[in-house]
Amino acid sequence: MRKIEIYDTTLRDGAQSEDVSFSVEDKLRILAKLDEFGIHYIEGGWPGANPRDAEFFKQALKFKMKNARLAAFGATHRASLTVSKDPSIKAILAAKTPVVTIFGKTWDFHVREALRVSLQRNLDLIYDTVSYLKKKAPQVFFDAEHFFDGYRANPEYALKALEAAASAGADCLVLCDTNGGVLPGDVGKIVREVVERFQTPVGMHAHNDSECAVANSITAVENGASQVQGTINGLGERCGNANLISVVPALQLKLKHSCITDDNLKKLKDVSRYITEISNLRHFKRQPFVGDSAFAHKAGIHVSAVLRHPETYEHIRPDLVGNYQRVLVSDLSGKGNIVRKISDFKLDIDPDSPKVLEIVKDLKQLENQGFQFEGAEASLELLIKKSFGLYRKLFDLIGFRVIVEKRKEGEEPLSEATIMIRTPQGIEHTAADGNGPVNALDKALRKALEKFYPQLKDVSLLDYKVRVLTAGKGTDTNVRVLVESGDGKHKWGTVGVSANIIEASWQALVDSIEYKLLRG
């Protein structure tokens, strides 16, 4: 049992995924989530190459980390400048992170063809950059780009490049399979050779082009590596990076190394889903450890055995990673979740009531329609309250109309909403404009209600997410809207689903307001 350091690069390499684009706000939320999860190092981006990353680091400085150390990424300094004059190196230092990760070339072919400098000059660039940064930052990691290809082409030169970084004081030599082409057999041999040769700790940074990134990371650890770099859900350019969601439980549960606490490991599924949602991607059912199908049993012979002894067809206990067993014919797992929610919500409800099973059934039907209550727990709480008669209606909709009108090309359209509602205190008929139809409707609804419920003045919409559910039929499809609201003290999420985006938004907005008013 050794301590294996986990280095997450979701915010940099992960952001290279096709279709993934994180805003600064997204990146800050992911940072907080990964810190809480217990990741040791979080690479925030490349401040010298990307203005958005520079902005992220500025904001991240204000964030107080509980567990993780933040890393800024960059290349060895430009051959045409001295290291201290290189604006990219300056940008890295301006990020003021406790860790700096510098990648350098170790494959002679790349030095000649991509970097276009002499082999010796590249070694100098590595040495000069690492030793300069080592004076300014507490920890400097060296990412040995294309190390495995380089080693196979010219092992002597690849090792010289590591030697340059090590002698300059690098705190970790990270062997990168940049093209993702290496297979576990070679990884084992090459990592062992490096570990035996250097005093400096060795890390592994694998890409998944051969579908071996997780196995290669594990193999590297089995051969002496003490740091694994990867991303949540294997996000990343091309086929992605090593998936930390699979690497961490394998190291911890199977090889008995220590990465994060056992309690945090139980958040594995939650962390995976959180990043999927922020990435605006779909959950992958067959995803190892955390997918909905990962512990789902369909074959009849499996089901009867697995109900007696889960280990007959389950490689680990699903609760260790926050997942659970599902039997696809008759799903008994739902009830436990609802009982847990009732206790989470502190509702005064008998968990043995037969109504709990009705809620499980209702939820399944709603989920079939596209509802999703992860991230929309306020809607779930309302649903449970409604089942148990703990809900009272505070207003009725008489009607609304939303109009979007465009009268000239190149100009933004005007959006207006009218609304009429009935409350126990009277009828209100009002209107508002907005930046778009949902914004106008939200403003009109609040305007109508604030007269009777002034406490709504504290409520604001923090986030609004739209997901089109069934691809393949154009705009004629179901839409799920997730809304996050807050009143300065609390935050809550609500959900709506409809073929009509205005209706789906309306459902989520109404849930948000009802939740606030019922909570008082």
Add this chain to the structure above:
Amino acid sequence: MRKIEIYDTTLRDGAQSEDVSFSVEDKLRILAKLDEFGIHYIEGGWPGANPRDAEFFKQALKFKMKNARLAAFGATHRASLTVSKDPSIKAILAAKTPVVTIFGKTWDFHVREALRVSLQRNLDLIYDTVSYLKKKAPQVFFDAEHFFDGYRANPEYALKALEAAASAGADCLVLCDTNGGVLPGDVGKIVREVVERFQTPVGMHAHNDSECAVANSITAVENGASQVQGTINGLGERCGNANLISVVPALQLKLKHSCITDDNLKKLKDVSRYITEISNLRHFKRQPFVGDSAFAHKAGIHVSAVLRHPETYEHIRPDLVGNYQRVLVSDLSGKGNIVRKISDFKLDIDPDSPKVLEIVKDLKQLENQGFQFEGAEASLELLIKKSFGLYRKLFDLIGFRVIVEKRKEGEEPLSEATIMIRTPQGIEHTAADGNGPVNALDKALRKALEKFYPQLKDVSLLDYKVRVLTAGKGTDTNVRVLVESGDGKHKWGTVGVSANIIEASWQALVDSIEYKLLRG
């Protein structure tokens, strides 16, 4: 270089995937596709356990295979019957396949807890079943269920089970990681031990619960296994089986073993997509070797290098597996990407024109606003055409109005759009309703234009995606809409960004129509 036999179980294990259900017709189509692809063995199903599989085998008898041999799957005979009386064994023989694959228990825990017979009785079941079938069928393979767990728990017994099958005449001892929990280090050691001990050829059947199924299959071959069992795209129960779409090219291109012909390997992407379509699943962009992103380059530094020397960031030549290189446009991109796009789009434009740099600048600004041209290449092509005067306007918007009206709680709102446009052929003023505001606007716009451009009748919306860009400000934020359209022959993607979702959708819809009309 050895010949490695590929054994496909998409039709049996693959059909256990959650959400996948193959009709007999589907199975026959997959059979034909895999036969043409050059797979050596195709497991058709379990005739003794599943009536649909029995029907499939009846039909498959009529199909003349070009390359593959069909296999029927089943268990060792029931302990309560003699082998010749067991109806499952009879059903297997009735399928009249040249290959029969029989699974048996090799983990003592499973013999006791799932099969509930004595350890010796289980060895007899294996021996009797294999030797009986061996008299009736040309080839009998033995699937050693839970072999790796069994070996770790009681190596002596696990090897005895193999010995029973081998001495009964089994043609291959297939080591199954049924629970998918084993890691490559153990696979290497255990496979080598078995290969050294037995004359009979050894196979590997891996599951992906640890995200190591492909690596484990490759490791087994590196340690002497000569058959790999798996499924197309890694379909299968829980997290799926070893993905043959990744195993085959790794064995053939990297380890230089012989599996299928080089010409057939070029069909890899086609075969993968064909099975995805029949499975009614989505193509996975990051899928190794065959995904749309597998050879897609986003980072600016990668792009300039990869255009000079693809091997700088590609582990294999994409055309060897029927895939191709793509250059993505993102805020990390530079001039090289645009030059590449001009050539992809076959535009008659001088790549050295100073306008190219202007486009790069414009793109950066648009990307800051939230535009994203990955997946919206038609919008990018229009943008480049506009810069170079290759665009002409085909209609002007005079105005549109979209109304969403709800008059009763619990009812879906009504959506209606009116539109007025001017074309060189005249003015059109019309209206349409729809499932939601965007659907209504799309219908109204097409209705107005189809009168003048009847070719638009072939165009349909295939996908519609919405992304809210800046979290943290509620509904008062920018929205990006991505639209995918098709006309039966081609597909194209367009993008729009605005604070107003209707305006963003409008931009993407207009781009889609202009792109189609300018292309002719």
